[in-house]
Amino acid sequence: xxxxxxxxxxxxxxxxxxxxxxxxxxxxxxxxxxxxxxxxxxxxxxxxxxxxxxxxxxxxxxxxxxxxxxxxxxxxxxxxxxxxxxxxxxxxxxxxxxxxxxxxxxxxxxxxxxxxxxxxxxxxxxxxxxxxxxxxxxxxxxxxxxxxxxxxxxxxxxxxxxxxxxxxxxxxxxxxxxxxxxxxxxxxxxxxxxxxxxxxxxxxxxxxxxxxxxxxxxxxxxxxxxxxxxxxxxxxxxxxxxxxxxxxxxxxxxxxxxxxxxxxxxxxxxxxxxxxxxxxxxxxxxxxxxxxxxxxxxxxxxxxxxxxxxxxxxxxxxxxxxxxxxxxxxxxxxxxxxxxxxxxxxxxxxxxxxxxxxxxxxxxxxxxxxxxxxxxxxxxxxxxxxxxxxxxxxxxxxxxxxxxxxxxxxxxxxxxxxxxxxxxxxxxxxxxxxxxxxxxxxxxxxxxxxxxxxxxxxxxxxxxxxxxxxxxxxxxxxxxxxxxxxxxxxxxxxxxxxxxxxxxxxxxxxxxxxxxxxxxxxxxxxxxxxxxxxxxxxxxxxxxxxxxxxxxxxxxxxxxxxxxxxxxxxxxxxxxxxxxxxxxxxxxxxxxxxxxxxxxxxxxxxxxxxxxxxxxxxxxxxxxxxxxxxxxxxxxxxxxxxxxxxxxxxxxxxxxxxxxxxxxxxxxxxxxxxxxxxxxxxxxxxxxxxxxxxxxxxxxxxxxxxxxxxxxxxxxxxxxxxxxxxxxxxxxxxxxxxxxxx
Numbered sequence: 001x002x003x004x005x006x007x008x009x010x011x012x013x014x015x016x017x018x019x020x021x022x023x024x025x026x027x028x029x030x031x032x033x034x035x036x037x038x039x040x041x042x043x044x045x046x047x048x049x050x051x052x053x054x055x056x057x058x059x060x061x062x063x064x065x066x067x068x069x070x071x072x073x074x075x076x077x078x079x080x081x082x083x084x085x086x087x088x089x090x091x092x093x094x095x096x097x098x099x100x101x102x103x104x105x106x107x108x109x110x111x112x113x114x115x116x117x118x119x120x121x122x123x124x125x126x127x128x129x130x131x132x133x134x135x136x137x138x139x140x141x142x143x144x145x146x147x148x149x150x151x152x153x154x155x156x157x158x159x160x161x162x163x164x165x166x167x168x169x170x171x172x173x174x175x176x177x178x179x180x181x182x183x184x185x186x187x188x189x190x191x192x193x194x195x196x197x198x199x200x201x202x203x204x205x206x207x208x209x210x211x212x213x214x215x216x217x218x219x220x221x222x223x224x225x226x227x228x229x230x231x232x233x234x235x236x237x238x239x240x241x242x243x244x245x246x247x248x249x250x251x252x253x254x255x256x257x258x259x260x261x262x263x264x265x266x267x268x269x270x271x272x273x274x275x276x277x278x279x280x281x282x283x284x285x286x287x288x289x290x291x292x293x294x295x296x297x298x299x300x301x302x303x304x305x306x307x308x309x310x311x312x313x314x315x316x317x318x319x320x321x322x323x324x325x326x327x328x329x330x331x332x333x334x335x336x337x338x339x340x341x342x343x344x345x346x347x348x349x350x351x352x353x354x355x356x357x358x359x360x361x362x363x364x365x366x367x368x369x370x371x372x373x374x375x376x377x378x379x380x381x382x383x384x385x386x387x388x389x390x391x392x393x394x395x396x397x398x399x400x401x402x403x404x405x406x407x408x409x410x411x412x413x414x415x416x417x418x419x420x421x422x423x424x425x426x427x428x429x430x431x432x433x434x435x436x437x438x439x440x441x442x443x444x445x446x447x448x449x450x451x452x453x454x455x456x457x458x459x460x461x462x463x464x465x466x467x468x469x470x471x472x473x474x475x476x477x478x479x480x481x482x483x484x485x486x487x488x489x490x491x492x493x494x495x496x497x498x499x500x501x502x503x504x505x506x507x508x509x510x511x512x513x514x515x516x517x518x519x520x521x522x523x524x525x526x527x528x529x530x531x532x533x534x535x536x537x538x539x540x541x542x543x544x545x546x547x548x549x550x551x552x553x554x555x556x557x558x559x560x561x562x563x564x565x566x567x568x569x570x571x572x573x574x575x576x577x578x579x580x581x582x583x584x585x586x587x588x589x590x591x592x593x594x595x596x597x598x599x600x601x602x603x604x605x606x607x608x609x610x611x612x613x614x615x616x617x618x619x620x621x622x623x624x625x626x627x628x629x630x631x632x633x634x635x636x637x638x639x640x641x642x643x644x645x646x647x648x649x650x651x652x653x654x655x656x657x658x659x660x661x662x663x664x665x666x667x668x669x670x671x672x673x674x675x676x677x678x679x680x681x682x683x684x685x686x687x688x689x690x691x692x693x694x695x696x697x698x699x700x701x702x703x704x705x706x707x708x709x710x711x712x713x714x715x716x717x718x719x720x721x722x723x724x725x726x727x728x729x730x731x732x733x734x735x736x737x738x739x740x741x742x
Contacts, residue, residue: 013160014137015434018197018393021446022046022062024427025399027341028085029062029448031093032166032199032395036159039136041076042067043155043166047088049309051342056452061089062427063447067096076135079103080168081152082110083239091118092449100125102133102140106151109271110239129153129183144183146173148214148373149239150277161433162196165387169201169396171211171375172382177242178277187386197423197431197438198389202397202405203374211376214242217336220367221246225254228360230330231296232256235306235314236337238264240373241272243336244302245279251300252281261288261325262304262313269302288324301325306337308346318353329358336369341398380405381412384420388413391438392420393431 016036022029028048034041050057067074076099079087090101090111100123103111108124115121127133129144141156147169157164172182204211224232236243251258258280260269272278291299303325305314314333316322327333333354339347351361364370375383384392394405406422413420423438425431428446432439 009161009435013435015432016159016161016164018164018199018431018433019066019444020395020425020427020429021064021066022427023085023396024402024425024429025397026427027203027396027398029060029089029427030086030396031062031089033066034138034157034159034164035070035073036137038073039075039138040067040070040073041078041135041138041140041157042074042093043078043157044080044086044168045077045089045093046083046085048085049307050450054450057450059088059451061092061449061451063445063449064093064096065445065447067093069444071096072098075099076140077101078140078155079107079111080155080166081147081149082107083149083169083237086169087111087114090114091120092451094118094120094122097122099123099135102127104128104142104151104153105275106149106272106277109275110268113267113271127153129180143186144180145170146176146180146182147171148237148243148371149241150176150178150180156190159196159433162390163190163194164433165190165195165198165389167198167200167383169203169374170383171204171373172379173211173213175213175215177214177245184382184386187383191387195387195389196433197391197393198384198387199393199395200380200383200405201374202380202394202401204372204376205380205394205397205401205405205408207372207376208378209376210378211374212371214246214371216371217243217369218246218250220369221250221334224332224334224362224367224369225250225256225300228332229297230332231291231327232300232332232334233261233303233314233317233325233327234300234334234336235303236335236370237306238262238268238304240337241268241277244269244272247300247302248278248280248284252284256298256300257286257290257294258284259286259288259291259299259301259325261291261301261317261322264304265302265313291325296331305350306335306347307340307343308348308350310346315350318350318357320357327354327357327359332360332362334362334369336364338364338370338372377408381408384409384412388416389420391423391433393423393425399426 014037016034019033019035021031021033021042023031023044023046026048028046030044030046032043034043046062048060050060054060074093074096077090077093077097079090079102081104087103087107087110091114094101094115101108101111102125105126108126111124125133127142129142132139132141134140137160139158141158142153143156145152145154145168148171152168152170154168154170155166157166170182172184174181176182221234234243234247248258260266269278273280286294286299288301291301303313303317305312305317309315313322313325317325317327320326335347335351354361362369392406392409394402394409397405402424406424409420409422421438423431423440425440428443429440430442430444432441
């Protein structure tokens, strides 16, 4: 045996670039681009399903930047078979396609449903094993291979540099149920003709021996049918038509009805029946809605969800959330599929739920209920020895499988005069075949694109990060009823909290009522839409309007008082202690309050740490000193009004002195309260006390009106400032009180 001699290449033949866009170093996303001059073809366009760390992502497809850079050059999309990891990304390739989609009848039928969902209608061309097509400098031939589903092909690509062979997914099944055997003869012919490079499936390279035929599982299923008294549920891939046929035939043999459960199972079974790949005896099939009407011993269900997909039929059955199919003790669930790496936890979770319901669970670990669709080591050696390519490129698998396949290839060809050259490539590597041979010459942009079906588009990193936070921290949803005609809020806002909890080790979503204390910013019922927008802005921007409303009027009033005092400085008794205290308090207040407010704008007072940051110790100390001083002045005014008159003879009588005492004492209490607990709610106390003190003072001034010099500027400013401040505080206090009730 020797390496096959490649076909002679004419001088000056253009180079051929082969770029895997997905499927090398991972399971799924199988896609390979072959380019020559201005023509590119793509073999397969697969997708993969997300793992648990990608919340809200429905599908993953390859990054198609390479095809975008070759706009108008993609002339064909060639599909080897109808599994999701080979056709799931077809709709996303079509915008770059300037040609037709080629595939077998069954493959194109599976693709048709995806095209309908995306409302696209590309040109499709049906091919059959043995047929050939010409696309630019490429001539493509299709060869029959066997897999876990019918109508699968390998693709021979004749290029100016030689023959490339892409095996697709395969195993060597000697006894396929449909009689369409693996075309080993054609593979041997290719070896004799000469193959430049072979791209071979590596999925099961780490499994010794042979995979076996699909018919090998029939004995295990027959034993299950014989020994099960209750309902039988078989979970498998909806495209595993050979497995479906075995279950259907046994159901007819044991007088059971067959129900296809799950959207994918129903669609694919109907397609397979229409094309003649699935045969149902008359009277065997029933609808899933009819399952409850039959005795459990007379029913077998074929269901999706063998990989633990959350919305698949088996997952919903396991948590008793399916409309028509329920399980109980005595029923048996058969998981007839291999766990795709990464899905083990999801499958285990479904099995746990089934076990809690007393269901007997059968997997390939207990009985031979599953056989892989991928060739094991000996089958891969067989194909390699038949083809004997000049260059060998392992594809379809994680890197450890690719590396193992490369070692096996070197071992198989170790005694040949010219050993096979193995190219262990990864996604994005540009393999070039030209007069100098085959090699990796560079890289192109590749990656994964996350698809969210609900958003009809890609999911960027920011959205994914936020979803991860929500999945662990939960979220709060305010519920506000707004009149559609008037824009007025109706009723009291309500809310709910979604949080992640754990039930027997499983993460589950829980929904519970949630009080909305932070939503007290929302306008009360009856406020207009403009008010609503203002309140929402205050809520979202976290502006400290309580500080503004509480301190701003006091600041303005004290500045007015200081201004009037400086204008009539000679009328005061400067040497008295009460005047000094009064003056310094009113000098500090309009400086300290704005400083505190400006320093703490935008800070969140929701935690003790944040409140401590807003009110440092020196600020609290100063506020307590001011409050105590104000209480001292108030006591002096109230207890010794006659002495106070000597300090301010222009404004005070015994009546007004006691009224002023109330005005000074109550804000002093508010200052001490704010400094003591550091909460913004004390601003309400301040507003209320200031308003009350101003009312008492205004009453006192009115009763002693004749004692004032009405033509004096000081008296005029004092009274106008007092009335204006009282009016502003009264309006704001009423507004805040009304808002607090909501």
